[in-house]
Amino acid sequence: MSGMLQGQAISLWLATAAGTGYPSLSTDLDVDVAVIGGGVAGLTAALALKRAGQSVAVIEAARVGTGVTGHTTGKVTSLHRLVYTELAGRHGPDTARRYGQANQAAIEHIARVVSDEGIDCGFRRVSNFTYAETDGALNLVRQEAALAARLGLPSVFTADVPLPFAVRGAVRFDDQVQIHAVRYVQGLARAVDGGGSFVFEESRALALRDGSPVVVATERGSLRARDVIVATNVPFGDHGSFAEKSFLHRSYLVASRAGSPQLEGTYISVDEPMRSILAVEIDGASYVLAGGEGHRPEEPGDTAERYRRLTAFSRDRLGTHEPLFRWSTQDSISVDGLPYVGLMSPDSTHIHVITGLRKWGLTNGSAAALVLADSLYGRANPWARMFDSTRTPRAEATPAALQSVSLPPGPQHVAQAREDEGAPIVPAPGEGAVIDRDGERIAVYADPAGRVLSVSATCTHLGCIVEFNLADATWDCPCHGSRFATDGTVIQGPASTNLAPRPLTGDELL
């Protein structure tokens, strides 16, 4: 039961950031570059382009930083678990080296922006560790540490890991960073807005037309631009190619009041179940984040149990007190492990995309944004080819030991209806159920006060039937991962329109 879970169902980052209040787009506007999506990728690209003399308009469907970026762990690092072993095995050491360089450059770019723009986002230099508890994992971290060092990265193997439980050893990258991601992107937005550039919130892109100019339509206004960057995490306006060459992966986080002594550094385990750890102080209060329980959206499992397992890990192994916040989110992972950056399709002329950030988008998304900004003002970029979004990826088998790092793609278009058979028409307060009325599937939710909200259960992306996620109180689509609030509002794409309201009539309630 969600009511029995401890902690508020909101990310620590969103709970501790001030709100933003940019206007929505209500006129037609001409700019050099339109950016769709106010997360780390879109805002980084927008600021780089503004600094290069372009006029830019960012349109964000909700509020700046409330997408995946607002639900991140907050590590800014080029050590992505065992990524170098994985990429060198799949693509060769040169690609692994370039990936590392792009991510290191992203860290330093973020450091410069924070300093130049005076962004107060808890920017902090830390060491980041990938740790091993078993012999098998120890071999993997030794191998990763040696390979990453050969690739020129700040990597060492260490048996001295400052965690409050015993581990066998770890790869350690020094001079990595952690940030309050929402405060960071809010700072980016402040730097973008003004001087002929704009940030618009509550302005969802509804249609996109390539050409000269490109036209982006929202409900009350449109942008005309030379180029558009689609930075909506899962691409808006994609006709399926990225759904085929990537997959979504969801994870959960619990933020608890820290015990003492406070942890230092950021961590991820090699052993399963994978656990991600970060300690942070915000406005004088100390928290420890424990993340993990990753899975693909089409295999939801018991979300409440996932939070309970993370809470138990945090309490038992990290010595934390009660959980204060819990949240989940998902990111897109390309089948070959590299982000997609560049044209939306080989036929596009002025529509560009950033996606496939593999759950490391604070750096991958920043690097991707810089690649695109370079390409839009005609500068060569050393990472553009590696990230080329129009490539046909090779999804070679991933070594068994690395499989949880980058899962091989499974069936992407399983359109199954899994309604709750025999469920009462009005669920218990706080719960939801899909009911069938003469073949029509209706998603019915009763809020904690017992008020009923009912919407169509048919996902507005490609028509699968949504399922109720009890722990997060959301309607989740098992096909390509769209998520909707209980009133039907899109939380995460690929769907871009809300679930239609579907009030239940008196007869239907009988």
Ligand SMILES: Cc1cc2nc3c(=O)[nH]c(=O)nc-3n(C[C@H](O)[C@H](O)[C@H](O)COP(=O)(O)OP(=O)(O)OC[C@H]3O[C@@H](n4cnc5c(N)ncnc54)[C@H](O)[C@@H]3O)c2cc1C
């Ligand atoms: C559990 C978890 C933990 C993670 N931890 C880390 C970490 O520690 N370090 C790290 O580097 N990465 C981490 N990541 C990954 C990282 O958070 C993401 O890769 C990154 O935040 C994605 O940024 P984005 O700009 O692509 O997406 P978003 O932040 O989702 O931004 C896209 C924006 O587009 C908006 N939008 C969508 N559709 C439209 C539309 N039609 N019109 C207008 N706007 C639209 C959305 O509202 C959203 O705000 C994690 C990912 C997960 C799942």
Ligand code: FES
């Ligand atoms: S049908 Fe594709 S996300 Fe729902």
